[in-house]
Structures are given as structure tokens and as C-alpha cells.
Amino acid sequence: MIKFLIKGILRDPSKSIIPIFVITIGVMVTVLISGLVKGILSEVVNKNANLDTGHLKIMTKPYAENKDQLPNDLAILDLSILKESLELNYPNVDWAPRIKFAGIIDVPDKNGETKIQGPTLGLAYSILNTESKELKRLGIESSLIKGEIPKSENQILISDEFANKLSLSLGDEITFFGSTMEGSMVFEKVIMSGTIRFGTPLLDKGSFIMDLSYAQKILDMEDGAGELLGFLDNEIYNPIRAEEIKKDFNKKNINNLDEYAPIMLTLRDQNDLAPTLDLMDLITGIFIIVFVLAMSLVLWNTGLMGGLRRYNEFGIRLALGESKPKVYKFLLIESLIIGTIGSFIGTILGVSFCYYFQEVGLDFSDELAGTSIVMPSIMRAHISIDLFFIGFIPGLISMFLGTALSGRGIFKRETARLFKELEV
Amino acid sequence: MSKGYPIGGKTFMALKNLTISFNEGEFAGIVGPSGSGKTTLLNIIGSLDKPTQGEAIVLDQNISDLTHKKAAYLRNINIGFIFQVFNLLPVYTVYENVEFALLLQQYSGKERKKAVMEALDWVGLTSHANKKPDKLSGGESQRVAIARAMVKRPKILLADEPTANLDSENAHEILSTMKKLNKELKTTFLFSTHDEKVMGYLDRTIHLRDGNIEKDIIKKS
Numbered sequence: 001m002i003k004f005l006i007k008g009i010l011r012d013p014s015k016s017i018i019p020i021f022v023i024t025i026g027v028m029v030t031v032l033i034s035g036l037v038k039g040i041l042s043e044v045v046n047k048n049a050n051l052d053t054g055h056l057k058i059m060t061k062p063y064a065e066n067k068d069q070l071p072n073d074l075a076i077l078d079l080s081i082l083k084e085s086l087e088l089n090y091p092n093v094d095w096a097p098r099i100k101f102a103g104i105i106d107v108p109d110k111n112g113e114t115k116i117q118g119p120t121l122g123l124a125y126s127i128l129n130t131e132s133k134e135l136k137r138l139g140i141e142s143s144l145i146k147g148e149i150p151k152s153e154n155q156i157l158i159s160d161e162f163a164n165k166l167s168l169s170l171g172d173e174i175t176f177f178g179s180t181m182e183g184s185m186v187f188e189k190v191i192m193s194g195t196i197r198f199g200t201p202l203l204d205k206g207s208f209i210m211d212l213s214y215a216q217k218i219l220d221m222e223d224g225a226g227e228l229l230g231f232l233d234n235e236i237y238n239p240i241r242a243e244e245i246k247k248d249f250n251k252k253n254i255n256n257l258d259e260y261a262p263i264m265l266t267l268r269d270q271n272d273l274a275p276t277l278d279l280m281d282l283i284t285g286i287f288i289i290v291f292v293l294a295m296s297l298v299l300w301n302t303g304l305m306g307g308l309r310r311y312n313e314f315g316i317r318l319a320l321g322e323s324k325p326k327v328y329k330f331l332l333i334e335s336l337i338i339g340t341i342g343s344f345i346g347t348i349l350g351v352s353f354c355y356y357f358q359e360v361g362l363d364f365s366d367e368l369a370g371t372s373i374v375m376p377s378i379m380r381a382h383i384s385i386d387l388f389f390i391g392f393i394p395g396l397i398s399m400f401l402g403t404a405l406s407g408r409g410i411f412k413r414e415t416a417r418l419f420k421e422l423e424v
Numbered sequence: 425m426s427k428g429y430p431i432g433g434k435t436f437m438a439l440k441n442l443t444i445s446f447n448e449g450e451f452a453g454i455v456g457p458s459g460s461g462k463t464t465l466l467n468i469i470g471s472l473d474k475p476t477q478g479e480a481i482v483l484d485q486n487i488s489d490l491t492h493k494k495a496a497y498l499r500n501i502n503i504g505f506i507f508q509v510f511n512l513l514p515v516y517t518v519y520e521n522v523e524f525a526l527l528l529q530q531y532s533g534k535e536r537k538k539a540v541m542e543a544l545d546w547v548g549l550t551s552h553a554n555k556k557p558d559k560l561s562g563g564e565s566q567r568v569a570i571a572r573a574m575v576k577r578p579k580i581l582l583a584d585e586p587t588a589n590l591d592s593e594n595a596h597e598i599l600s601t602m603k604k605l606n607k608e609l610k611t612t613f614l615f616s617t618h619d620e621k622v623m624g625y626l627d628r629t630i631h632l633r634d635g636n637i638e639k640d641i642i643k644k645s
Contacts, residue, residue, distance in 0.1 A: 321500020
């Protein structure tokens with residue numbers, strides 16, 4: 001009997017192909033939208049973490065209070081001792097010292113006179129140290145537009161947009177004007193080895209990357225850094241673990257009377273990210289719930305219409321002696337089979353599109369031009385385990401419930417009345 | 425028995441204290457205008473409905489006492505239906521439409537094949553076994569419906585206006601086929617009709633009016 005009914009389903013596009021198609025599309029869209037929304041959220045978190053906040057960040061207390069002014073005169077000193085102690089106490093955290101410094105880039109003409117100048121933000125990362133994870137973490141290699149990663153300490157990478165503004169070519173020598181930690185002037189000749197796209201409008205406007213040890217040298221910050229960033233296991237942000245480490249670290253330093261005592265912040269504590277992340281989390285949750293419910297209603301209706309369209313067939317089957325429960329049972333089994341096939345195909349397609357958008361991303365750089373917050377200009381989907389299940393809520397459960405509701409008519413009515421309604 | 429339907433707070437009596445019996449192998453018809461109670465009577469005999477008063481005994485079973493499951497079983501084994509519109513399942517072939525009636529019973533594949541081909545032979549459609557219903561004429565479709573109703577060799581066959589959608593030639597052909605099966609298989613045929621052509625074939629004609637039997641005429645053989 002089941003074989004016979006399946007044969008009927010397969011031969012009738014209105015019973016098989018059309019509902020499977022509708023479910024596939026609905027599930028695919030659900031999975032894709034969920035993956036994109038989650039991806040955008042985690043991209044914001046990762047981008048902030050990698051470029052600016054880390055999962056944890058240590059600064060001196062006064063530096064933290066004035067960090068928007070990049071007060072390197074308040075930077076952490078004796079960095080190696082602090083790092084050693086941190087590695088001992090929190091062994092699974094990778095600690096990355098960084099320096100941010102402001103200044104002016106001066107581009108000379110053939111005669112050595114100033115041709116063009118521009119204000120700039122210097123970012124010192126440990127890029128020449130082969131043991132450092134910074135190159136990979138910041139995705140510098142994949143963000144290169146022209147040239148190569150610095151091979152010697154006086155080479156720098158400049159944001160592509162800034163380099164174009166200054167009409168720079170690869171190998172051009174430029175001068176950085178700034179001030180040391182102690183307030184002395186810095187005039188340092190550096191060479192542009194390449195250009196880079198940060199993917200963040202704020203940094204793409206006028207930043208450059210320099211090796212950390214070289215920056216320490218020219219800024220008189222030997223064994224010092226403005227900020228010491230911590231990244232948790234496998235570079236995955238875990239807010240609970242980050243909070244535990246922060247509490248533990250700050251508890252140990254609470255009695256430190258040194259006015260330059262270090263203080264630790266988590267990602268959420270910085271750049272007003274806590275309310276933003278909470279809001280984004282809430283919006284993501286609401287969006288996904290609303291979307292799943294909307295798709296559920298659509299697919300519920302598909303199940304409902306599928307059942308109602310077949311009342312004539314049910315009438316014939318009842319006349320031939322099939323019992324009401326049996327007709328109903330087969331109707332539900334059919335909806336489960338169709339729902340499962342549609343949900344499966346929809347999930348595969350949805351995850352595949354998510355994978356594409358995870359790898360390639362959607363470029364929003366034009367829309368984000370002028371924004372002053374660290375936002376990724378390429379939004380990517382994020383594939384997580386729940387994407388493999390979320391589509392089954394509208395695809396399978398709603399289809400099943402819709403069919404169950406439409407099939408209730410079989411039980412609710414007297415057989416003779418039903419027969420009349422069935423137009424048999 | 426009586427049968428009433430609640431309509432707008434009142435009860436419309438479709439059958440009023442009606443007493444009637446049918447014998448095995450009868451070729452009988454229930455005739456009457458719309459609303460006379462023809463379909464209600466057929467529905468009760470077919471275990472699709474129950475009387476509100478009195479008893480309907482079909483093949484020694486009191487219809488009022490049957491559960492949905494038992495009523496379905498009675499229909500499955502002993503009662504065949506033929507409808508005004510042929511009601512073939514369009515996605516299945518002629519063979520499969522006829523076979524469907526047997527799938528609900530415990531027939532083996534071999535037994536099913538034999539029974540289906542035999543039923544198609546009764547109605548002269550063995551050569552159409554693999555055709556879909558949309559490739560058949562109206563007369564052929566109704567013959568398939570007869571084969572489907574008869575394949576399980578029911579004791580009773582209920583036909584509700586079976587010739588209403590057929591031309592004269594096809595109607596006579598269908599009625600001849602049914603008459604032949606009635607004689608060969610001893611199946612009781614009960615028609616609901618107001619088609620003169622059908623009445624000419626009936627051995628017994630029960631005229632209903634307003635839920636009562638007006639006339640019960642048995643043709644002398």
C-alpha cells in the first residue's frame with residue numbers, strides 16, 4: 001500500500017514536486033538568512049577583536065582612561081615580565097602586544113622636498129616575528145592589494161586608499177613624523193612594501209602597519225606596548241571565559257598601588273560593544289524567530305492546501321473501504337516524507353549558499369564609507385551546527401502540522417457528509 | 425428506519441419510518457425526485473451513514489452499531505460503489521485503479537493480478553490496462569469504475585446515478601455489463617436514479633417521495 005501511494009505521489013507533481021519545491025525554497029531561505037545574520041554578527045565581533053579589542057585587553061589604568069588619545073606616554077613597560085606572568089597564569093591565551101600611534105606621513109618629491117602630506121594612524125603588530133600569530137590573525141596576507149608583507153623592519157604596509165591618495169608606488173621612500181613615548185620628535189624614513197585593505201572604513205582612510213619591534217625602537221618604547229591583547233583558545237571568543245580571566249587578573253591587581261598598574265578589559269567592555277552586542281544578539285534572535293515563524297506559516301499553508309486539494313481522493317479511498325485513521329495516517333506519513341526531502345534539500349542548498357557567502361562575502365564598503373566604527377565592510381555568512389537543523393522547523397514540523405490540521409476534517413465530519421463534500 | 429438532518433434548528437426528515445428489504449442478487453433501483461431520500465438510503469446501506477431511528481441491517485450487521493473501523497471493513501469486503509462522476513484516480517493506470525481496491529485486503533501480488541485482469545475482462549478493457557484515465561472515454565471510465573467496484577466481488581454494489589454523465593449508447597453498454605455481472609456473480613445491485621434507461625433494466629423499482637415509499641414495483645420475469 002505504501003509503495004502504491006508513493007508511486008502516486010511521485011507521479012503527481014502537485015503532490016510531490018510542487019510541495020517539495022516550496023519547502024526547499026522556504027528552508028533554503030531560512031537557513032541562508034540565519035547563516036547571514038549570525039555571520040554578520042560574528043564578523044563584527046571578530047573584526048573588533050582582531051583589529052582593536054582582542055578578546056581581552058590589558059592597558060595601564062591611565063592609558064585605559066585616555067585611550068582615545070593614544071597616550072603612549074602611559075603605555076605598559078616591562079612588557080616581557082607581564083607577558084611571562086600572564087602565560088603562566090592563563091596558558092591557553094595568546095598575548096599580542098600592540099602599539100597605536102598617530103603622526104604624519106610625508107611624501108617627498110625628486111629633490112627631497114615635501115610633495116604631499118597626510119595625517120596617519122600607525123599600527124604596530126608583531127609581523128616579523130615568525131612565532132607570532134598576528135599575520136594570520138589579522139589576515140594581512142589575504143588583505144594585500146599590492147606588493148608584499150614587510151621583510152625588513154623599515155618596511156611598512158599602507159592602506160590602499162591612503163596610498164592612492166598620496167600617489168605612492170611600491171618601494172617609495174616616505175617619512176613618518178611623530179613623537180616618541182617621551183615626547184621627542186620622530187622623523188623616520190620607511191619604505192612602502194605593499195598596500196592593504198583593512199576592510200574597515202575607519203582604518204582604510206589613512207593607516208599603515210609597521211613591525212612592532214621597529215615601532216618600539218623608533219618610539220623609545222623598548223619592552224613596552226600601548227596595549228596587550230589576549231586571544232582565547234582557537235581564536236574563538238567565549239564571553240564567559242573572558243569574564244573569568246578578567247575578574248581573576250583584576251582581583252590580583254586590585255591592591256597594586258602603582259598608578260600605572262595594568263587593568264584588564266574584555267571585548268564587551270570596550271568601544272561600547274556590550275549594549276551593541278546585546279542588541280545585535282536580541283535582534284538576531286528576534287529576526288530568526290520571526291523569519292522561522294513566517295516561513296512556518298507559509299509551509300503550514302502548503303501542508304494545509306495539499307491536504308484540502310486531495311479531499312476527492314480521500315473520498316474514493318473511504319468508499320473503497322479504507323478507514324479514516326488509515327487515510328489520515330498515510331496523509332501524515334506523506335507529509336513527513338515530503339517535508340523531510342524538502343527540508344533536506346533546502347538545508348543542503350542553504351548551507352551551500354552560506355558557505356559561498358562565508359568564503360566570498362558580501363561587499364558593503366561603499367555603503368559603509370564614512371562610518372567611524374569598526375565594522376567589517378565585507379559581510380560573511382557563518383556556518384554553525386544549528387543551521388543544519390533550523391530549516392526543519394518550518395520544513396518538517398509546520399508542513400506536518402498543516403497537513404494534520406487539514407486532515408482533521410476527515411475525522412470531524414460524518415462519513416456521509418464528508419462524502420458529499422468530497423463531491424464523490 | 426428514519427433519518428433526520430438538523431437544519432437551522434429544525435430537523436429535516438430525509439427518511440420517514442421507512443421499511444424495506446432487499447434480497448441477495450436483486451437488480452433494484454431507488455427512483456424519485458431530488459430530496460426524496462434516495463442518496464440517504466444508499467448511504468445508510470453503504471455504511472456511510474446511520475439511521476437516527478430504527479435499524480438498518482446489512483448482511484446481518486446492524487449499521488447503527490458499527491464503529492468507523494467496522495463500517496470501513498464492511499465497505500472494504502462487501503460493498504462496492506459506482507459514482508455519477510467516475511472518480512478514477514488520475515495518476516494511476518487503469519490496472520492500478522482497479523488494483524487499489526484489493527490493496528486494502530490481504531491479496532498476494534499474484535492473486536491481485538489475476539483478479540484485476542479478470543475484472544477488466546468483465547468490462548472488456550484488458551487492452552486498456554496500462555492507460556491513464558485521461559486517455560479513456562466517459563463510457564470506458566465508467567467501465568473501469570465498475571471493474572474497480574466489482575474486483576473484490578462484493579455482495580452489494582451501490583450505484584448512484586451511474587449513467588448520468590453518459591450518452592445513450594454508453595449507458596446501455598454499462599447497464600448490460602452490470603446486468604451480466606449481476607447474473608454471473610449474484611451481486612446485489614442497488615441504483616439511485618431517475619434515468620429512464622436505467623429503469624428499463626431494473627427488476628425492481630422503489631419509488632420514494634418525501635422520505636416514504638410511494639411504490640415498490642417488481643418486474644415480472
